[in-house]
Amino acid sequence: MLDKYQAIIFDMDGTLVDSGQLHEVAWTRTLENYGIPVDRAFMRSLAGVPTKGTLDILLEHFNLQVTATSSEMNDYKEAVVRNIAKDYVKPTALEEYARRYLGQKPMSVGTGAYTAEAESILAWCGIRELIGPVVGADQVANPKPSPDTFLLCAELMGVSPENCVVLEDSKLGLEAAERAGMDGIDVLEAFSVRNDYFL
Known part of the structure; x- marks a missing residue:
């Protein structure tokens, strides 16, 4: 082939x-930390979208305002990934x-x-x-x-x-x-x- x-x-x-599972856990922790709903089907539909783009889409989708910047939330998720990646x-x-x-x-x-x-x-x-x-x-x-x-x-x-x-x-x-x-x-x-x- x-x-x-x-x-x-x-x-x-x-x-x-x-x-x-690595990214599901990391995203779940990140979204919960910033008060963003975890819509599993919607998250799956965004597979392949970079982290900051996903965050922008989620905030618009749920019509949310958060005090953290997309860069801060991205850094949070990346830190979670680094901490747990070897296990997943x-x-x-x-x-x-x-x-x-x-x-x-x-x-x-x-x-x-x-x-x-x-x-x-x-x-x-x-x-x-x-x-x-x-x-x-x-x-x-x-x-x-x-x-x-x-x-x-x-x-x-x-x-x-x-x-x-x-x-x-x-x-x-x-x-x-x-x-x-x-x-x-x-x-x-x-x-x-x-x-x-x-x-």
């Missing part, structure tokens, strides 16, 4: 890394493909997480050395569903977009792949990799 492509781009959360994250079955193509094809990660967090999570999972560039939401002007994240991955790997394939678990990510001119593969359908984030 992946042999025909010159390069592979993995989404991270829910795709290459099983981190659904592990690679998904897609680790097998990253190992299979190591040294054969350029591979990168394009994620809605911020780069430093993504680098740490990949390292905690023992798979950072399998992947080349890691492009986080902080490296692009417009994160998913904009194509910017995946286009930057292709650029850093030195491969034209039409020769890249994107492995994704979210609708926003698959939309971003399509808008980048890349084939997108839904990892649940193709590999039975399920993201248990706010199920």
Whole structure:
């Protein structure tokens, strides 16, 4: 399935890394701390949206005013993630493909997480050395569903977009792949990799 492509781009959360429960716990603690309702279905629909963007959407959705800035709330969530991540994250079955193509094809990660967090999570999972560039939401002007994240991955790997394939678990990510001119593969359908984030 992946042999025909010159390069592979993995989404991270829910795709290459099983981190659904990590982010569910971190988000739940953060939202409760700032008095924002936890709407599980709505949170799942926002999978792939960067933290600050999610916070802005939630405040508008619930018509809330909070004294903390989105940056302060983001920092709070990131601190929770750092404190509990090692207890929750592990690679998904897609680790097998990253190992299979190591040294054969350029591979990168394009994620809605911020780069430093993504680098740490990949390292905690023992798979950072399998992947080349890691492009986080902080490296692009417009994160998913904009194509910017995946286009930057292709650029850093030195491969034209039409020769890249994107492995994704979210609708926003698959939309971003399509808008980048890349084939997108839904990892649940193709590999039975399920993201248990706010199920």
